[in-house]
Amino acid sequence: MRAMRETVTPIVLPHVIDPTLATAARRLVDDARRIVIFGHQHPDADALGSALGLAWALGALGKECVVAVPDPPDAVYASFLPGLDSVVTALEGDPFDLVIALDAGALSRYGDLTTRYASLLADVPILNIDHHLTTTGCGVVNIIDPRAAATAELLTLWLTQEQIPIDENAAKCLLAGIITDTRSFEFDSTTPLTMLVGAYLMERGARPVEVVKPMYRMKKYPSAKLFGLAISSLQSAIAGHLVWAAITPAMWEAAALPVGTGDEGIPSYLIDIEGAEIAICFRQTSLDEVRISVRTAGKYDATVITTQFGGGGHARAGGCRYQGTLAEAEAALLGAARAYLAE
Numbered sequence: 001m002r003a004m005r006e007t008v009t010p011i012v013l014p015h016v017i018d019p020t021l022a023t024a025a026r027r028l029v030d031d032a033r034r035i036v037i038f039g040h041q042h043p044d045a046d047a048l049g050s051a052l053g054l055a056w057a058l059g060a061l062g063k064e065c066v067v068a069v070p071d072p073p074d075a076v077y078a079s080f081l082p083g084l085d086s087v088v089t090a091l092e093g094d095p096f097d098l099v100i101a102l103d104a105g106a107l108s109r110y111g112d113l114t115t116r117y118a119s120l121l122a123d124v125p126i127l128n129i130d131h132h133l134t135t136t137g138c139g140v141v142n143i144i145d146p147r148a149a150a151t152a153e154l155l156t157l158w159l160t161q162e163q164i165p166i167d168e169n170a171a172k173c174l175l176a177g178i179i180t181d182t183r184s185f186e187f188d189s190t191t192p193l194t195m196l197v198g199a200y201l202m203e204r205g206a207r208p209v210e211v212v213k214p215m216y217r218m219k220k221y222p223s224a225k226l227f228g229l230a231i232s233s234l235q236s237a238i239a240g241h242l243v244w245a246a247i248t249p250a251m252w253e254a255a256a257l258p259v260g261t262g263d264e265g266i267p268s269y270l271i272d273i274e275g276a277e278i279a280i281c282f283r284q285t286s287l288d289e290v291r292i293s294v295r296t297a298g299k300y301d302a303t304v305i306t307t308q309f310g311g312g313g314h315a316r317a318g319g320c321r322y323q324g325t326l327a328e329a330e331a332a333l334l335g336a337a338r339a340y341l342a343e
């Protein structure tokens with residue numbers, strides 16, 4: 001006998017969006033026939049997944065939807081975002097009735113789309129849906145909530161609140177947005193509601209593995225080779241609180257990769273070693289230049305080290321360049337790290 005029942009109650013998402021805003025947004029959509037959906041510059045999988053998910057959902061209502069972004073999408077998204085090949089970077093044809101701008105609040109984040117195609121977009125209302133803290137919105141109606149982990153989460157909640165059906169293609173696009181903005185539900189931005197929205201989209205046929213594997217697990221053979229070579233240089237000091245590794249031109253050559261390309265995620269890998277508080281990845285790109293990535297845990301701030309060498313970054317991740325040999329760079333950076341750990 002199996003422990004679990006075969007069926008569960010269908011998931012019902014709560015109506016959490018301000019009803020006035022939700023209805024106003026619905027009215028804009030109802031009044032439009034031809035809709036252009038914008039994703040922001042250098043579109044990530046949340047911008048693209050939200051835009052395509054919405055296009056699938058509104059397309060099924062009989063709306064003519066065009067998804068446009070200022071920069072071409074990265075090819076890695078093609079395997080899990082149905083309809084990615086329909087995304088355009090230039091507009092043509094009849095004027096539009098509505099712009100729906102997704103995953104950024106400021107119009108400038110959509111590149112020059114609005115200025116380049118002013119004739120197609122003259123007097124066209126904008127509906128803005130976004131989850132970034134820093135924005136007040138660029139639309140006549142703005143559904144903005146930084147509590148949402150992804151624009152795709154907010155959009156799913158709006159679609160379900162307005163009883164607009166989400167088919168399998170839409171569900172796949174929307175789940176991709178949520179998974180990539182939360183790194184597989186890992187970041188602190190993930191809430192119980194995020195998980196519930198994810199479950200709702202899975203119920204409609206979306207599968208996390210289709211996104212997680214190409215985004216976070218798949219690597220090319222030369223990249224795996226380089227990773228192994230670099231990790232073979234791993235060293236530690238100060239009871240494991242300081243760890244470091246180096247990538248040399250010979251390693252890139254042995255892995256059949258151009259010298260200086262990529263870091264294969266080694267900086268993040270190093271700081272996940274148990275006990276590590278400061279991790280440094282040295283990448284020797286020529287005989288007299290070394291690029292350095294610093295990662296920190298606990299109370300340590302990476303910029304305390306990188307700014308000593310003219311670099312910058314954030315508390316957890318910083319970088320700098322060192323003019324000199326690898327041995328000189330290691331002596332300088334490890335010296336600074338040891339001094340910091342001794343404070």
Ligand SMILES: [Mn+2]
Nearest residue numbers: 046150151181
């Ligand atoms: Mn986002």
